[in-house]
Amino acid sequence: QVQLVESGGGMVQAGGSLRLSCAASERTFSNYAMGWFRQAPGMTLGSVVAGISRGSATYYSDSVKGRFTIARDNAKNTVYLQMNSLKPDDTAVYYCSADTTQYPDANYVPKIQREYDYWGQGTQVTVSS
Numbered sequence: 001q002v003q004l005v006e007s008g009g010g011m012v013q014a015g016g017s018l019r020l021s022c023a024a025s026e027r028t029f030s031n032y033a034m035g036w037f038r039q040a041p042g043m044t045l046g047s048v049v050a051g052i053s054r055g056s057a058t059y060y061s062d063s064v065k066g067r068f069t070i071a072r073d074n075a076k077n078t079v080y081l082q083m084n085s086l087k088p089d090d091t092a093v094y095y096c097s098a099d100t101t102q103y104p105d106a107n108y109v110p111k112i113q114r115e116y117d118y119w120g121q122g123t124q125v126t127v128s129s
Contacts, residue, residue: 009123023098
């Protein structure tokens with residue numbers, strides 16, 4: 001089965017940048033949805049969407065829109081999350097995920113965790129003030 005491995009997390013000061021990487025064990029395709037979700041420390045409710053990419057469509061939660069950018073290199077089976085202007089509230093474990101469902105609507109972007117089939121183990125991002 002597909003395995004996803006995140007990397008690039010770490011500690012950064014507020015205002016800094018990080019780029020997360022997610023490497024897939026199998027080739028990815030543009031119609032697969034690839035997503036980044038995050039869960040803040042101690043939070044047990046639904047996580048926040050940090051970035052989703054499917055085809056030419058992307059989606060971001062309002063809290064990260066304009067600061068985060070998701071990008072894909074399908075030839076390398078890798079998806080990235082570029083995070084700029086980081087804030088302490090961005091501190092969380094970031095999880096890479098994949099949804100291989102071939103949705104009829106090419107513009108559909110799955111935004112709910114249960115829609116995704118594969119998950120990485122997460123990478124910690126800590127933003128200090």
